[in-house]
Amino acid sequence: MKTPVKTMLALIVLLAAFLTVPSPAGAVRGGKLIALTFDDGPGKPTEGLLDGLRERGIRATFFMLGNCAESYPNTVARAYREGHQIANHSWSHANLITLTGREVTEEFRRTNAVLTKNSGGAGDFFARVPYGNVNDTVRSAVEMPIIGWTIDPLDWKYRNAETVRQNIVSAAFDGAIILVHDIHPTSVDGALRAVDDLTAAGYEFVTVRELFRRRGIELQNGVVYRSAPPNGNDPGPIGPPVLSESIVNGKLTVTLSAEKGTEIWCTLDGSDPILNGWKYTAPFEAWAGITVRAAAAVSRNGSKSGEISVTLSNPRAEPPVMAVKNGQLILESAAPELYYTTDGSPADRNGIRYEGPVDLEPGTVIRACASGAQYLDSEETRGWFSGRGRFFRDVDPGDWFAEAVDAVVGARWLQGTGNDCFSPATTLFRGQLVTILYRMAGKPELTETVSFPDVSEMDYFRDAAQWAVSNGIAACGGDGSFIPGGTVTRETLAGMLYRYFVLEGTVPDRADAVRFKDEDEIDPAFREAVDAVRSMGILIGDTEGYFKPKSMLTRSETAVILNRLLSR
Ligand code: ZN
Numbered sequence: 001m002k003t004p005v006k007t008m009l010a011l012i013v014l015l016a017a018f019l020t021v022p023s024p025a026g027a028v029r030g031g032k033l034i035a036l037t038f039d040d041g042p043g044k045p046t047e048g049l050l051d052g053l054r055e056r057g058i059r060a061t062f063f064m065l066g067n068c069a070e071s072y073p074n075t076v077a078r079a080y081r082e083g084h085q086i087a088n089h090s091w092s093h094a095n096l097i098t099l100t101g102r103e104v105t106e107e108f109r110r111t112n113a114v115l116t117k118n119s120g121g122a123g124d125f126f127a128r129v130p131y132g133n134v135n136d137t138v139r140s141a142v143e144m145p146i147i148g149w150t151i152d153p154l155d156w157k158y159r160n161a162e163t164v165r166q167n168i169v170s171a172a173f174d175g176a177i178i179l180v181h182d183i184h185p186t187s188v189d190g191a192l193r194a195v196d197d198l199t200a201a202g203y204e205f206v207t208v209r210e211l212f213r214r215r216g217i218e219l220q221n222g223v224v225y226r227s228a229p230p231n232g233n234d235p236g237p238i239g240p241p242v243l244s245e246s247i248v249n250g251k252l253t254v255t256l257s258a259e260k261g262t263e264i265w266c267t268l269d270g271s272d273p274i275l276n277g278w279k280y281t282a283p284f285e286a287w288a289g290i291t292v293r294a295a296a297a298v299s300r301n302g303s304k305s306g307e308i309s310v311t312l313s314n315p316r317a318e319p320p321v322m323a324v325k326n327g328q329l330i331l332e333s334a335a336p337e338l339y340y341t342t343d344g345s346p347a348d349r350n351g352i353r354y355e356g357p358v359d360l361e362p363g364t365v366i367r368a369c370a371s372g373a374q375y376l377d378s379e380e381t382r383g384w385f386s387g388r389g390r391f392f393r394d395v396d397p398g399d400w401f402a403e404a405v406d407a408v409v410g411a412r413w414l415q416g417t418g419n420d421c422f423s424p425a426t427t428l429f430r431g432q433l434v435t436i437l438y439r440m441a442g443k444p445e446l447t448e449t450v451s452f453p454d455v456s457e458m459d460y461f462r463d464a465a466q467w468a469v470s471n472g473i474a475a476c477g478g479d480g481s482f483i484p485g486g487t488v489t490r491e492t493l494a495g496m497l498y499r500y501f502v503l504e505g506t507v508p509d510r511a512d513a514v515r516f517k518d519e520d521e522i523d524p525a526f527r528e529a530v531d532a533v534r535s536m537g538i539l540i541g542d543t544e545g546y547f548k549p550k551s552m553l554t555r556s557e558t559a560v561i562l563n564r565l566l567s568r
Pocket of ligand 1 (some may be wrong): 039040089093130131
């Protein structure tokens, strides 16, 4: 039962990973960043440029002229759709320092309006002034950050792709802004060749907005920025949102989270969250089968994460809590439906519907799950109502130690560890062992008082420790300490049992001379004890003839050994 559930979960995780769009290639914190910008378009060569950028998984920034954006609405829309930053290069490419402030403002305002309309929603623009000409009037009239450049390959002059490539590559540095014009085919060709060279040289191409964000620089309106060299800051690429499903008041609820400082955009109709999404503000109700697409963004125009696309399944119910009281099975769960089986078959919603306490026959394995319309069946809860009418949540009748555990717990020689558990794999401690021996002896009255620096009056093993030490069953440390938390190995157990049998007067006169393969590892001090308990059939070697004197005893092994004593 466990395996198919786990496999299914793994599959869902795997699918989610495949559906997540990875960050752009080479996106590493602290890497070399560079921004490629295209001016004076869009134009005829722009579509080919977008093809080339898409093939390479590169995002660029397009400083568009308003009048060109009006002529190429589909190209503007495509550039935005494909994740590039849309930016403003004025309406008419006028020399702005010859214009009045009001005229400058109008050049950019008109262009912003066309860019927003033709892109299908881009906003939050940056500006670039034609010819790089700027004065105080322009600075105050632009009302956006002004982006200059640091690498100018003079592509408009040379009109030679190879020259453009060389001029870009030879001048490249971490944090540079490259200026190219996407109205010349040679410029587009040269820029793409430079992209290949610089990518191979370890550069990560980012939009202008990402360049400054990754360097921790907040841009101000009317200020000119030309580059962003490394300065020790780099928050790294924006991580995609994380989606979690839960049941809130019986409804399937989706919660999204993302990095601080980002907004989450999402859609439920399968469309692009950045282009068509709504801004996530709070967990929302959804239903199984629906696909949530989401991306985190600092700005939807040029600064966003990869995308997640998750088709919702019903969440898994929490496993039920199982208990047995007065021979009746009790199941509890927050999920509305509970199912169980008592014939050993797996529990799922085809099992018996639980409506209230159920009488159990001794020797029954109970398997149960929680379920309900909104949930996937939970993982199973198992329990064993033993032949002696004891309930164990961590012992199965198929376990090699099951009968022994049931018997020794029934004889009150060993107790459970609370919460209906036996903890079979837990190791045994000296305090527990002397308590078992003391119980086996019938808790005789103490004949003398022994005190230990490490045993208090409150310790449950106090009487047992006194009895064991005063009867020579257990030894003390050099300072008289009892070391109740000390572990018990097979040979030390042999020693204590032997001395217990001596006290009881049941030690055989002669021990057999069978030898173990690991005979030499037995401490000579325990030699006689090991021989005696082996010949009594209490502590025998494993099927291959090893005694394993130094191996620590688990509670399950202890139960099996005690059960041999019990059935003597
Ligand atoms: Zn220009």
